[in-house]
Amino acid sequence: MPPVDVAALEQGVRAALTGVIDPEIRKPITDLDMVESVAVGDDGRARVGIRLTIVGCPASDRIERDVRQAAETVVGPGNADVDLTVMTPEQRQALTERLRGGRAARGNPFGPGTLTRVIAITSGKGGVGKSTITANLAVALAARGLSVGLVDADVHGFSIPGLVGLVDEHGNAARPTRVDDMILPPVAHGVKVISIGMFVEPAEPGGRASSVAVAWRGPMLHRTLNQFLTDVYFGDLDVLLVDLPPGTGDVAISLGQLLPNAEVVVVTTPQPAAADVAERSGVVARQTGQRIVGVVENMSGFAGPEGSVVELFGAGGGALVAERLSEGQPEPVPLLASVPLSIALRQGGDAGTPVVASSPDDPAARAIEQVAEHLAALPRSLAGRRLDVSVR
Numbered sequence: 114m115p116p117v118d119v120a121a122l123e124q125g126v127r128a129a130l131t132g133v134i135d136p137e138i139r140k141p142i143t144d145l146d147m148v149e150s151v152a153v154g155d156d157g158r159a160r161v162g163i164r165l166t167i168v169g170c171p172a173s174d175r176i177e178r179d180v181r182q183a184a185e186t187v188v189g190p191g192n193a194d195v196d197l198t199v200m201t202p203e204q205r206q207a208l209t210e211r212l213r214g215g216r217a218a219r220g221n222p223f224g225p226g227t228l229t230r231v232i233a234i235t236s237g238k239g240g241v242g243k244s245t246i247t248a249n250l251a252v253a254l255a256a257r258g259l260s261v262g263l264v265d266a267d268v269h270g271f272s273i274p275g276l277v278g279l280v281d282e283h284g285n286a287a288r289p290t291r292v293d294d295m296i297l298p299p300v301a302h303g304v305k306v307i308s309i310g311m312f313v314e315p316a317e318p319g320g321r322a323s324s325v326a327v328a329w330r331g332p333m334l335h336r337t338l339n340q341f342l343t344d345v346y347f348g349d350l351d352v353l354l355v356d357l358p359p360g361t362g363d364v365a366i367s368l369g370q371l372l373p374n375a376e377v378v379v380v381t382t383p384q385p386a387a388a389d390v391a392e393r394s395g396v397v398a399r400q401t402g403q404r405i406v407g408v409v410e411n412m413s414g415f416a417g418p419e420g421s422v423v424e425l426f427g428a429g430g431g432a433l434v435a436e437r438l439s440e441g442q443p444e445p446v447p448l449l450a451s452v453p454l455s456i457a458l459r460q461g462g463d464a465g466t467p468v469v470a471s472s473p474d475d476p477a478a479r480a481i482e483q484v485a486e487h488l489a490a491l492p493r494s495l496a497g498r499r500l501d502v503s504v505r
Contacts, residue, residue, distance in 0.1 A: 114391050115157055115494065116155075116494065117153070117156070117157045118280075119127070119153045119154075119155065122151065122153040122159065122187060122188060123153045123159075124149050124315075126153065126159050126161065126183075126184045126186040126188065126193075126336025127143070127148070127151050127185045128187050129144045129183040129184060129187050130142060130143050130151075130161070130180065130183050130184070131221065133176070133179045133180055133183050134179075135147070135172065135176065136175055136176070136300065137172050137290050137297040137300070138166075138212070138297060138346070138348070138390075138426050139301075139305075139348060142163070142176065142180070145166075145211075146164070146204065146207070146208060147163055147164050147165070147166075147176075147200075147203060148163060148164075148210075149160070149162035149164045149198060150162035151161060153188065154310065155190070157192060158192045158193070158194070159192060159193045160185070160186045160193075160194045160195075160196065160283075161180055161193065161194070161196070162179075162196045162198065163176060163177070163180055163195060163198070164195050164198050164200045164204065165197055165198070165199050165200065166199075166200055166205060166208065166290070166292045167199065167200075167205075167291070167292060168199050170199075170290065171288075171290060172290070173197060174266055174303065176197075177195050177197060180193075180195050181193050181194075186340060194264055199221070202293075205292055205442055206293065208292065209292060209293055209294075209295045212295065213295075213346075215225045215344060216233065220343060221339070221342045221343050222241050222342075222347075223342055223371075223372055223374075223376070224371070224372070224373075225373065225374055229262075229349075229350045229351065229352065229353050230351065230352045230353070230376065230488075230491075231352075231353045231372050231374060231375040231376065232244060232352060232353070232354050232355070232375065232376050232377070232378060232406070233354075233355045233357055233368055233372070233375045233377050233378070233379075233398070233403065234247040234354060234355065234356055234378050234380060235357045235359075235378070235379055235380070235394045235395070235398060236357075236379065236380045236381065236391055236394060237379075237381070237387065237389070237390030237391040237393050237394040238387060238390045238391070239270065239358075239359040240359075241281060241306070241359075241380050241381060241382045241387060241391075241411055242380065242382075242411040242452075243356065243357075243380040243411075244267065244270075244272045244273060244276060244356050244413060245411075245458065245462050246267075246409055246481065246484075247263070247273070247354055248263070248273055248276040248277050248356075248467050249392050249461075249467040249469045249478070249481045250354060250464070250468050250481060250484060250485055250488070251263045251277075251302075251304045251306075251352075251354050251467060252277070252302040252303070252304060252467045252469050252484050253467075253469045253481055253485035254351075254352050254354075254485050254488070254489060255302060255303035255304050255483075256302075256303070256470070257485065257489055258425065258467070258482065259351040259352055259489065260348070260349060260350050260351045260352075261303065261304045261305070261351065261353075261354065262298070262304070262305045262307075262350045262353045262354070263277075263304050263305065263306045263307070263353075263354045263355075263356070264274070264342070264353065264356065265307065265308030265309065265356050266338055266341070266355050266356055266357050266358065266359060267356055267357065267358040267359075268309045268334055268337055268338075268358065269358060270358060270359075271309050271310040273308050273310070273311045274286035274287065274306065274308050274311060275303040275310075275462075275465060276465065276467065277302060277304065277306060277465060277467065278301050278302070278464070278466060279299050279301050279306055279311075279465070286308060286310040286311045286313075287299040287311060289311055289345070289458050290310075292346075294344060295344065295345075295346050295438050296344050296345045296346065297345075297346055298345050298346070298347065299311070301465075302467065302470055303327075304349050305348075305350075306307050307341050313373055327349065331454055334351050334367065335367040337358060338367050338368065338371060338378065339367075339371060339499075342371055342372070342451050345386055352488075352489075355368065355372070355375065359394075362368050365397055365398070365401075365484075366397075366401065368401070369397075369400075369401025369402065369451070370401070370486060372444050373401065373402050373403065373404075374403075375403050376399075376403065376405075376406045377398040377399075377404065377405045377407060377446070378393050378394065378403050378405075378406060378408070378409060378413055378449070378484075378488075379392075379394060379395045379398075379407075379408045379431050379438070380409045380411055380432055381408065381409075381410055381411070381431055381434050381436060382410065382412045383410055383412065383414075383424065383426045383428045383429060383430040383431065384426050384427050385427065385429075385430060385433065386427075387430055388430035388431070388433045388437075391430075392407075392434050392437050392438060394436075395408075395434070395438045395446075399438075404489060405438055405446050406446075407446060407448070407449035407484070407487065407488075408431050408434045408446060408447070408448050408449060409431065409436065409449050409450055409451075409452060409484055410430060410431025410432070410434075410448065410450070410451040410452065411452045412425070412426050412452070412453075412454050413426075413428070413431070413449075413451035413452060413453050413454070414428070414453050414454065415453065416453060416456040416476060422453075425454065426492045431448045432448050434448075434505065435447060435448040447487075449483065449484045449487050449488075450480040450483045450484045451478040451480060452477050452481060453477055453479075453480065455468065455475055455477035455478075457471070457472040457475040457477065457478070458475065458477040458478070465469075467489065468481070469470055469481055469482060469485075500505070
């Protein structure tokens with residue numbers, strides 16, 4: 114039996130570990146200083162030491178499995194052992210500083226100058242399917258290869274965790290992992306998600322946190338939204354979607370202060386009454402300096418099995434909102450799509466599998482994909498952004 118080239122095998126294992134991605138931070142473990150040691154014995158067996166970020170890391174089983182599989186691609190099946198330890202406080206602090214990229218702690222990375230496209234989804238009234246549209250848009254954009262974050266800013270009526278499947282059998286939302294003062298958002302369908310529902314405790318042991326009411330007023334709402342933007346580590350995002358609560362209250366105003374560069378999509382139903390209220394939410398967004406990039410009409414009609422379309426909520430509301438919001442503007446506000454009533458859309462929301470992923474050929478999924486395509490292709494404005502160039 115030829116002698117084992119220990120150095121070559123150790124180098125090969127380290128190279129293989131560059132392909133292991135931390136499922137929460139979404140970066141290679143080798144870039145996160147999580148690989149403590151790699152040693153190969155004379156018998157060709159590898160032992161890999163991995164430093165987890167925290168005690169009780171929820172991703173530990175997956176990381177251990179992925180590390181073992183990566184090492185075994187070099188040393189052979191069954192020839193790799195993985196030892197798990199935990200980072201010291203100093204190592205965790207170094208990690209958080211590295212992830213922030215030199216930015217100050219508790220700074221808002223999505224303010225003026227950000228390269229992330231921030232899109233707020235708003236509506237004038239509740240019950241128009243705004244959160245369902247937002248969740249499906251996030252998944253559709255992520256499927257296009259974009260890095261997408263989703264903030265559920267509807268504090269009183271949070272529903273995003275359930276819509277994307279980040280809940281357990283009791284309806285309780287997945288808990289984010291905390292690394293010191295940094296919050297790592299759970300990931301679903303390739304989207305990094307944060308919601309107040311992930312922090313709400315059940316009223317009694319074994320109860321449903323989703324049934325707990327959040328009774329907060331303006332200052333607390335502002336502080337929560339600010340914390341979502343400053344303490345949550347989203348990494349480098351292409352798009353950040355923000356699901357706003359209905360109406361024109363405290364959160365909408367706070368968003369204008371915290372994310373003045375956000376672009377806004379207004380969601381309405383075909384009813385003229387809903388269109389009137391939706392128009393107001395667009396007007397408030399514009400008053401805070403945000404740009405309205407389109408209108409989505411939801412529940413536009415139900416296609417019967419014989420090919421007929423039943424307009425349960427009337428027709429024309431989306432076009433009416435787009436027309437009114439275009440008045441006096443240098444560029445018209447487009448109606449991006451009319452999303453029909455869909456059983457698959459409703460079933461996907463109940464099951465936590467958005468229709469764009471579960472039934473992409475459904476008419477509602479195709480309409481939402483149309484919106485995602487439009488948003489992904491929008492030209493970027495450089496207004497208010499600092500360009501790192503110098504003139505010599």
